[in-house]
Each structure stands twice: as structure tokens, then as C-alpha cells.
Amino acid sequence: MSIVGKTATSGKFRRNRWLLTGVLSLYFLYTFMPLFYVITAATKSNPDLFSTFGLWFAPDFNLWDNLHTLFTIQDGIFLKWMGNTAYYSSISAAGAALFSTFAGYAFAKYSFFGKKLMFALVLGAVMIPQTALVIPMFLMLSKLGLTNTAFAVIAPSLVFPPGVFLMRAYIDDAISNELIEAGRMDGAGEVHIFSAIAFRLLMPGFTTVLILAFVANWNNYFLPLVMLNKPDMFPITVGLAQMYSTAISGTGGVLLFTVVMTGALVSIVPVIAAFLIMQRFWQGGLGAGGVKA
Amino acid sequence: MTERALRAQPRNRVIVSKTVAPYLFLAPFMLLFAAFLIVPLIYAFDISLYKKAMVGGVKFVGADNYVKAFTDPKFWEGVGVLFKFAFLQIPVMIGTALVFALILDSGVVWAKSFFRVSFFIPYAVPAVIATLIWSYLYGPAYGPIGQTARSLGFEAPDFVSAKWILASIANIAQWEYMGYNMIIYFAALQAIPTDLEEASVVDGASAFAYATRIKLPMIVPTIIVTVVFSIIGSLQLFTEPFLIQNMARSIINSNYTPNYYAYTLTFVGQQPNYAAAISFLLGGVIAIVSYAFMLLANRRIDR
Secondary structure, three states: OOOOOOOOOOHHHHHHHHHHHHHHHHHHHHHHHHHHHHHHHHOOOHHHHHHOOOOOOOOOOOHHHHHHHHHHHHHHHHHHHHHHHHHHHHHHHHHHHHHHHHHHHHHHHOOOOOHHHHHHHHHHHHHOOHHHHHHHHHHHHHHOOOOOOHHHHHHHHOOOHHHHHHHHHHHHHHOOHHHHHHHHHOOOOHHHHHHHHHHHHOHHHHHHHHHHHHHHHHOOOHHHHHHOOOHHHOOHHHHHHHHHHHHHHOOOOOOHHHHHHHHHHHHHHHHHHHHHHOHHHHHHHHHHHHHHO | OHHHHHHOOOOOOOOOOOOOHHHHHHHHHHHHHHHHHHHHHHHHHHHOOEEEOOOOOEEEOOOHHHHHHHOOHHHHHHHHHHHHHHHHHHHHHHHHHHHHHHHHHHOOOOOHHHHHHHHHHHHHOOHHHHHHHHHHHHOOOOOHHHHHHHHOOOOOOOOOOOOOHHHHHHHHHHHHHHHHHHHHHHHHHHOOOOHHHHHHHHOOOOHHHHHHHHHHHHOHHHHHHHHHHHHHHHOOOOHHHHHHHHHOOOOOOOOOOHHHHHHHHHHOOOOHHHHHHHHHHHHHHHHHHHHHHHHHHHHHHHO
């Protein structure tokens, strides 16, 4: 809000305001262009996709036909993918947020043997390349006959180290040691102090981690790509990518070009809507995690 | 609030002591951490010491896979691609994120929250979908950029040629993650107390000097953290080249990045043992680069 060293009416300030707003507007066009392209592409027929200008609508409005194809192709497999994505990511996110909160609480509010080592382990875990984890996990689970199950996608996603850092930082700030001490003086057990006092205070942090974990799982590609090979178990990401490969390889897939973009549109609309509705959670939470991590 | 909440406590509940409680809270996370992080790592290390034998089964070969990986040009070519990618992408992304965060924080522009939110939106788009959308935009026939060029009488630029492919992938990453970094810087800038601002106004410092000389240095620790995360992320590049490969088969081969190489070795080449060694080596490269960056950055700060 505040304007440093200048009054709002000075000429230099006004010039800067025009200039900088212009710079941000240009970047906005860049940000918005791909999203707009998805919208126009989803409303076109396949021939029009190739013959009309990409950043505007074709005279022939084909969105309903594309949606119809998208939801009926291969016996409605896209709907299954959406269901799978929702199923995998909601369970993973709920579990990840809950366990991160417990762990973050322990790291923030207790001193115990092995604390430093355990935290360093969790911190170091971010450096491990995905392939170093997911491929051996696949080999192990396939020996146990557990690949191609929801378990193979959900269970590994319950481990969400960024959630632990974020909750540790958040709890450090949000819950005073005096409050916990007061609870102890009154004779409350540790679990009771957590569930009756602390949990309410750390709800905003919990919600942020829940959203971040949900987005991370909604976007996940490598883990399901490796773990699943039955198309009716795919999440949207894996399914749509495969549909795209079919479309571009030209094996009878030319018809799929606009369907892939329609699928992209259908799958990003709910996430973007959720982001806009829940802005105040992620904006505050990302800040807390970023500054403190 | 404390008292009211505590009065509700049932009498006959098991009271967990202060020494046991932290372990109880940590148990679910750490057990899963062990099962899905530590155990697979140990398993990967174990299999990396073996090799498929000529006649069925495997045989112990010690460090052979690592020696082979260390001298494997396919691995180092992939590392080279990652380094080029990281040097190209991270400075541009961090730079724009910082400039935009400083502009938004200074309050000079109109529609502050509109820009803040819209720049962050791509982060909500899955990397797979973002890559698909950009592949369409890069398309020579149906991509609007190629269409515009052709209608103006130029040749459509080939975004997936050997020359431009890395820049095209970097652009996808810029589109996806710039806003995420910007939001983090913005929050850090907003957390700086305003009394500093008053002091500098008295000194007659301009808005520009205030933003760059006073505010920017104060968020350096945040910047370092985000750069380290970007380094770790870039060096694991997989999804974007894996999908773009569909339209650039001659440019992107199956060992384009080390993660891609490990994936191909496991699922196409049936060499999971060697893939495990490649993954460990990549982990080593990531750890060294991240650590080197932090050392360098911290030395600069101390000076």
C-alpha cells in the first residue's frame, strides 16, 4: 500500500506506475495465452484445429461434441480417470497432512533423543531423485504382487516431507510453549493437549498442507506411470499423456487431437477453481513455509 | 479456553508421558518414511551391487555398476543437459520472480492481487497437462506461434529442434513455477517490518533504492532456499522431455536426462541393477551441487 519516498501525485511516480503495470500485463498475457489456447482448442473440430488460428475460436463451435467424445471414448474411461485422480489424491492428501502435522508437532514442541538425526533424515530426503525411490519401490511391490493397486499409488504418497517442515515452522509460531505448559499444570495428558488445544490453533497450517499435498498428488505422474499399467486404474495425468501419444503417433489417433485438449480443460478447471476459492490459505501458508524453511 | 477444553477430559484415559509423546506423534510418519523411503533406498543400493548373470539369476559384482556408470557417456551427456538446463532456467525464473515480487510489494502498480493470483495459477496445472498444452503451442501446423509466423511470411520456428529444445522445455518450467517462487518472495517481503521503511524515507531513499538495497538483502536466506529447491527439481527433469519426445523423436533420446535413462534401463532395457546405480550417482550429483551452492551463497553473505 505504502509508497516510499514519493507522493502519489508526483509525475515520476505516475510514469513508473504505467510502465510497471505494463510490464506485469505483458507477463500476464504470457501466463494466460496457454490457458486461452486450451479453451479455444477444446471448442474446435479436428480439421478446424489445424486450419484456423490457434488463439481464436472457429466459426463452428464444437465443444459439446468434443465433451461427448471425451466422456464416451473407450466406454467412458475419462470419467474413470477423473474418479481415480480424486480418489488417490484425496486419501493421500488427508493422510499426508495428518501425519505431517503429528510429526511437525513433535519436532516443534518436544526435545527428545534422536530429534536432530530424524529431522536431518527428513530434510535430506528431498534430494533423493524420484527414480532412486520409485523404481526400487516398484520392484519390491511387484514381488509382493501389489503393483496395479490403489495401495501402490496412495501409500508412498502419505510421506510428504515438505508438510513436516511447514508444520514445524507453523507450530513454532502459532502455539506458545506457555500454553502447553499450562495444559500440563492442569494435569492434561500430552495427547489430550494436542487434540483439545493445539489442533484447533494449527488448523490454518493444516489446511495449507492439505491443499499442497492434494495439488502434489493431483499433479503426480511418475509414481502412477511406473506403478500402474491397467488403463482403467490410471489417474488423469497418465491417461491423458497416453492419449496424446496415441494422437501424435498417428495410429488412427488424429481424431483425438482436440479430445486431448478438451480433457486438459476439464481436468484443470476444478483445480484452478479450488485455488481461487482457497487463496487465503495457500498464500499465507506458502509464505510461512518459505520464510522459515 | 485452556481450562474449558481440559475439563472435558475423561478421568480414566491413559495419560501419555512427556518422554513417550514425541515418539507417538512421530510414529505414523516415521514408519511410512522408513517403509517407503529408507527401505527402497537400501533395496536399491543392494541390487546396485548385482548384475544379471548369463545363465539366469544374478551375481554379486560389487562396485562394477558404479564404475560402469561413472564412465558411461550416456549418463554424463544427460548430466550435461541438466546443467545447461539449470543454468538457463533457474536464473531467469528466480530473476523474474524477484523483480515481480518487489514490484508487487512496492505497491506502485494497479491490480496488485490480480497479478499475484494470476501469475500463480499455472502452478495448479499439472506438469503433464502444462507440457501437453505447450506441445500444442509449439506445433508447427496447429500452434498459434507457427501460424502467426507463416501468415507474416516467415518460416514457422522449430521449437523442438536440437537448437531450441532445451529453451522450449525451460519455457514450460518458467511458465509453471515462476509464480510459486514469486509468492514465496512476496510473502517474505511483506513480513519485513515497516519501521525500516519510515527510516529510509527520512533518509530520502528512492523507492527503487529502498527495494533493492534494503528489502532485497533481507530476503536472501529465502532466495537461497528456493534456489536449492529449484536445483534439486531441475536435476530430476523427466516429465517434460518424456512427453515432448513424442514430437521430437530424433532430438530426445531415451537417455536425454539421467532420470529418463534410469527409467528406460528399468522398463525397456530390463537392467534394474544398473538403473539403481545410475539413480544413486544422480543423487550424489544433486547433493554435491546443492551443497556447493549453499556453501558458495553463505560465503558471499558472510563477506
